[in-house]
Amino acid sequence: MINFFLFLPLQVSATDFNFDANTTNPTTVLIGFIVIAVIIAVLIIVNSKKPGISGSSSGGGGGGAGRSIFAGLALHRIARNIGLNNEQANMLSYVFKIDQVIEPEKSINNPALLDRHFRRAYRLIENGAGTAAEIQRKLAILFSTRNALENSLIGGITSSKSIKDDTQLVLNTGKERINSNVISAKGENLVLEAPKSVLGSQIKIQRGTRLTVLFFTKNNKGFSFESRVTGYSSQNSNPTMLIAHSNNLRFLSQRRFRRRQAVIACSLYLVYVEGSGKKQRLVVDKRRLQGNIGDISVGGCSMKILAPVQVGARFKIEFTQSDVNVAALGQVLRSNKTGMNTIIHVKFLKIPQRSMNIINSFVYEYGRE
Numbered sequence: 221m222i223n224f225f226l227f228l229p230l231q232v233s234a235t236d237f238n239f240d241a242n243t244t245n246p247t248t249v250l251i252g253f254i255v256i257a258v259i260i261a262v263l264i265i266v267n268s269k270k271p272g273i274s275g276s277s278s279g280g281g282g283g284g285a286g287r288s289i290f291a292g293l294a295l296h297r298i299a300r301n302i303g304l305n306n307e308q309a310n311m312l313s314y315v316f317k318i319d320q321v322i323e324p325e326k327s328i329n330n331p332a333l334l335d336r337h338f339r340r341a342y343r344l345i346e347n348g349a350g351t352a353a354e355i356q357r358k359l360a361i362l363f364s365t366r367n368a369l370e371n372s373l374i375g376g377i378t379s380s381k382s383i384k385d386d387t388q389l390v391l392n393t394g395k396e397r398i399n400s401n402v403i404s405a406k407g408e409n410l411v412l413e414a415p416k417s418v419l420g421s422q423i424k425i426q427r428g429t430r431l432t433v434l435f436f437t438k439n440n441k442g443f444s445f446e447s448r449v450t451g452y453s454s455q456n457s458n459p460t461m462l463i464a465h466s467n468n469l470r471f472l473s474q475r476r477f478r479r480r481q482a483v484i485a486c487s488l489y490l491v492y493v494e495g496s497g498k499k500q501r502l503v504v505d506k507r508r509l510q511g512n513i514g515d516i517s518v519g520g521c522s523m524k525i526l527a528p529v530q531v532g533a534r535f536k537i538e539f540t541q542s543d544v545n546v547a548a549l550g551q552v553l554r555s556n557k558t559g560m561n562t563i564i565h566v567k568f569l570k571i572p573q574r575s576m577n578i579i580n581s582f583v584y585e586y587g588r589e
Contacts, residue, residue, distance in 0.1 A: 442472030
């Protein structure tokens with residue numbers, strides 16, 4: 221890429237060219253400035269015509285005729301402000317170059333558009349040349365860059381009318397916490413799936429009951445607001461619950477990694493320490509527990525199992541995603557008994573790079589599922 225800063229000395233006075241106002245021909249001065257203008261124009265044209273990655277296509281909303289010198293400067297400033305390291309800054313430049321983005325701020329402030337750019341880069345890297353280890357390393361940098369961008373964005377939701385359909389809400393009524401999904405945020409009320417007990421029966425919360433509602437957006441931004449139950453109805457023969465809208469949403473601390481709801485069968489093997497001192501080693505028990513992952517991120521997951529599990533227990537967790545085996549070492553942070561099942565929340569302690577990339581491709585919906 222041509223270094224634009226090499227040409228910053230263009231901002232000079234006529235005396236820097238040894239022009240004498242009393243002796244220099246005005247035509248000579250004019251020719252000098254014309255030459256300077258031509259140089260700038262050539263630099264811009266050459267930079268905008270530079271080809272992207274072979275086989276990539278242009279477009280993507282934030283694109284245009286091509287990336288310019290000024291887009292590169294804007295991208296450099298953005299990367300610096302976000303705190304990207306050199307590898308992440310180079311990856312962001314690569315991602316935007318593929319789609320010939322000339323308005324990087326527009327793409328960065330539009331999560332859907334940003335994911336479109338990153339999804340294309342993901343598939344190019346995945347199918348590109350290089351060893352398996354090199355490809356996995358590039359994908360790891362891609363996802364670390366995407367996560368850094370996500371954590372730098374400021375949530376802009378101020379009203380519950382902006383909540384997306386299918387967003388999971390946590391309804392707090394005193395000591396009780398109930399989960400429900402949004403059917404529609406349009407209209408005078410938020411329309412939710414009528415909450416159900418673990419046995420499948422509908423939970424009836426009295427009309428007028430005050431609620432504290434918590435939710436996370438797809439970009440991991442957490443919000444809460446106060447509401448109340450306004451009534452019940454049905455949609456497509458399914459029972460619904462109505463709660464009041466709010467224009468006073470409070471921004472909460474966000475999750476470190478994006479999380480996605482899932483239903484994934486998994487196997488768990490208890491891991492324990494054998495020996496002492498320098499001879500300590502982790503041993504994986506051969507006995508297997510079966511469970512189902514309910515949500516997942518590269519930081520951890522929640523899952524439903526039948527057997528009771530102690531907080532602090534370590535497990536090797538295995539499951540299949542996109543026909544690829546995924547494994548991780550996790551530790552139980554919380555355990556809640558619900559009927560015959562136990563819901564455990566697990567933090568990943570160790571996870572191979574390939575498994576991390578597979579989980580990220582699922583969470584960000586970049587892979588082919």
